Amino acid sequence: MNKLIVILGPTASGKTDLAVFLAKKLKSEVVSADSRQIYKEMDIGTAKVTKKEMTGVPHYLIDIIPPNKTFTLAQYKIRTIKIIKDIQRRGKTPFLVGGTGLYIKAVVENLQIPKVAPNPALREKLEKKTNEELLKDLAKLDPQAAETIDRKNKRRLVRALEVCILSGKPFSALKIKGKPMFEVLQLGISVPRKTLYRRINQRVERQIKDGLIDEVKNLSRKYGWNLPSLSGIGYKEFKPYFEEKITLREAKKKLKQNTRQYARRQMTWFRKDKSIQWIKNAKEANRLIKKFLQQN
Numbered sequence: 385m386n387k388l389i390v391i392l393g394p395t396a397s398g399k400t401d402l403a404v405f406l407a408k409k410l411k412s413e414v415v416s417a418d419s420r421q422i423y424k425e426m427d428i429g430t431a432k433v434t435k436k437e438m439t440g441v442p443h444y445l446i447d448i449i450p451p452n453k454t455f456t457l458a459q460y461k462i463r464t465i466k467i468i469k470d471i472q473r474r475g476k477t478p479f480l481v482g483g484t485g486l487y488i489k490a491v492v493e494n495l496q497i498p499k500v501a502p503n504p505a506l507r508e509k510l511e512k513k514t515n516e517e518l519l520k521d522l523a524k525l526d527p528q529a530a531e532t533i534d535r536k537n538k539r540r541l542v543r544a545l546e547v548c549i550l551s552g553k554p555f556s557a558l559k560i561k562g563k564p565m566f567e568v569l570q571l572g573i574s575v576p577r578k579t580l581y582r583r584i585n586q587r588v589e590r591q592i593k594d595g596l597i598d599e600v601k602n603l604s605r606k607y608g609w610n611l612p613s614l615s616g617i618g619y620k621e622f623k624p625y626f627e628e629k630i631t632l633r634e635a636k637k638k639l640k641q642n643t644r645q646y647a648r649r650q651m652t653w654f655r656k657d658k659s660i661q662w663i664k665n666a667k668e669a670n671r672l673i674k675k676f677l678q679q680n
Contacts, residue, residue, distance in 0.1 A: 386472040388566040389673060391481045392417070392488055392654060393573035394647035396583040400433045402573065403481040404441050405666055406673065413442040413471050415464055417482030417491070419539075420616055422460075423451045425603060428596045429618030431587060451603060451613040454507075456543065458497040461490040465565065477677065485653040486540075492570065494562035500547045510542045511612060521545055526554035534649055536642075538615040569676040571669055572654055574662040584643045588636055591618070601626065617642045 391403045407414050416422075420430040424447045433443060444467045449455050464480070468491070471478040480491060489495060510518065518541040523530035525548040534540050544555040575583075600622045603614060609623055621642060625635040654660060663669050 385564070385567040386469075387477045387677065388468060388472075388492075388568050389477055389479050389676070390417075390488060390492065390568060390570040391479055391573070391669075392485075392570065392660065393483060393575070394580060394650040394654075395431070395483055395643060396580060396587050396647065397483075397573040397575045398583075399481055399483065399573060400437060402666055402669060403479050404433075404437065404439055406669060407441045407479050408439065409670075410477060410673075412476045412479055414438075414444070414479045414481050415467050415471075416443060416445040417464075417480050417484050417487040418446075419455075419460075419484040419487060420613075420618075421446045421482075422448050422455055423613055424449065425451055425606075426599070426613065426619075428591050428594050428599045429616075431591070431618075452607050452611055454502045456497075456500075456502065457486060457490055457495075458499050460487055461495070461497060464491050468566070483650050485650065488570075489657075492564075492566075492568050494565050496560045496562050498547060498551055498553075500550050502543075503546060503550060506546055506549060507542060510545055511538070511610060515541060518542065518545060522548070522555075525549070526556055528556040529554065532556070536617075536646070536649075539612040542612060568659075569672065570657070570660045571672060572660040572662045574664055580647060581644055584647065585640050588640050588643065592632075592636060597622065597632075617646055 391399050391406070393399050403414055418430070420426065421432045422445060423430070426432070432446065445460070445464065464487075468478050468480070480488060482488065490497060513521070515535060515538055518538070519530055519535050522533065522541060522545055526544070529544050533544055547555045596618070600619050603619065604623070604626065607614065614620065618639065621635050621639040624630045625632060661672060663672065
């Protein structure tokens with residue numbers, strides 16, 4: 385089987401810098417596993433990797449769809465596998481890099497995902513509900529999915545319900561592991577909680593400085609606040625600010641808090657996967673990658 389290296393970890397853990405450093409060393413390429421960085425126009429709020437940060441290393445599945453379009457897990461898996469195989473055909477070992485656990489799991493475990501096409505009418509109806517209402521509905525149809533899903537991610541909640549309703553089967557039961565397609569090395573970046581939280585706080589300050597307020601304003605004016613992609617962290621926190629219900633300082637505080645909570649949820653997800661090898665630095669990553677690539 386052809387080899388694949390996965391670099392994962394919570395938000396602000398340093399995945400991008402490490403992946404670019406390692407990929408450059410191996411003259412390889414990076415495939416993104418980030419469900420937010422797929423959107424065009426959403427750069428600062430998603431902490432999207434910049435051209436400068438890429439330093440010439442090719443990156444895929446970033447900036448591929450407008451914010452008002454849907455992109456299912458099945459679509460992600462199909463496109464990702466195609467890109468990975470193309471990189472491998474060119475004699476390189478690709479890097480799959482990101483913090484969206486379900487994206488990584490879909491590729492690594494070759495999940496057999498139902499190809500349930502989005503239903504605009506149903507989706508519009510579901511999107512009018514609050515996250516709490518959606519979670520309650522999901523718990524009735526699929527208690528297992530309701531237990532494990534990111535309850536703060538409206539897009540994920542809507543999609544899970546959509547699949548349950550349209551397929552007539554529980555969302556959780558439809559994700560069956562398939563035959564592995566690649567020999568995989570999964571490396572997780574381990575960062576002390578205090579350090580991670582400091583980085584998150586610093587990043588929020590940098591995002592504000594880089595023009596996040598204008599980005600949110602432009603997106604909300606162009607697409608409206610009901611857009612599921614604007615219900616994500618980095619955007620939703622500013623809705624009450626623009627409605628003059630809270631101050632900028634309060635919005636920033638909320639963004640920092642929500643990002644820290646998101647990082648905790650990511651780590652809870654990743655810690656369940658015993659195949660992930662946790663590393664603290666590039667030196668440890670290099671050693672494990674070298675060993676992995678030498679294995680027949």
